[in-house]
Amino acid sequence: MDHPKLWRWVALIGFFGTMAILLLWITWISPPRSPKSIALAIALIPMLAPLRGILHGKNYTHSWASFLSLPYFAYGVDALIHKAENNWLGLVLMASSLLWFFGCIYFARYNRVINQTSDSASKKES
Numbered sequence: 001m002d003h004p005k006l007w008r009w010v011a012l013i014g015f016f017g018t019m020a021i022l023l024l025w026i027t028w029i030s031p032p033r034s035p036k037s038i039a040l041a042i043a044l045i046p047m048l049a050p051l052r053g054i055l056h057g058k059n060y061t062h063s064w065a066s067f068l069s070l071p072y073f074a075y076g077v078d079a080l081i082h083k084a085e086n087n088w089l090g091l092v093l094m095a096s097s098l099l100w101f102f103g104c105i106y107f108a109r110y111n112r113v114i115n116q117t118s119d120s121a122s123k124k125e126s
Contacts, residue, residue: 014098014104059107
């Protein structure tokens with residue numbers, strides 16, 4: 001498997017893993033005292049912005065979506081440290097957001113290199 005495909009799968013697994021753990025955390029495992037709908041909106045609506053570009057493998061979307069994973073990583077660190085009853089959820093959220101981050105960064109990097117080499121090869125032929 002070549003590098004862009006591998007890192008795209010890592011990004012997809014991390015993205016949907018982060019989405020799934022947040023959904024399960026808020027609705028079933030440890031629901032908040034506030035309305036669930038507000039907590040779900042705050043947690044998941046920002047993840048809808050890069051969804052189409054990540055699914056279609058857009059380089060630019062992967063580049064900026066990697067930075068969207070960082071607040072989820074920070075929330076996982078906070079949960080790991082401060083929420084004793086659910087600290088394992090923080091660890092899972094940290095792991096999935098790191099997969100999302102590194103998958104997006106390396107997919108954009110390797111995909112850009114491949115696109116640049118194919119563009120320069122096509123320019124030489126014409």
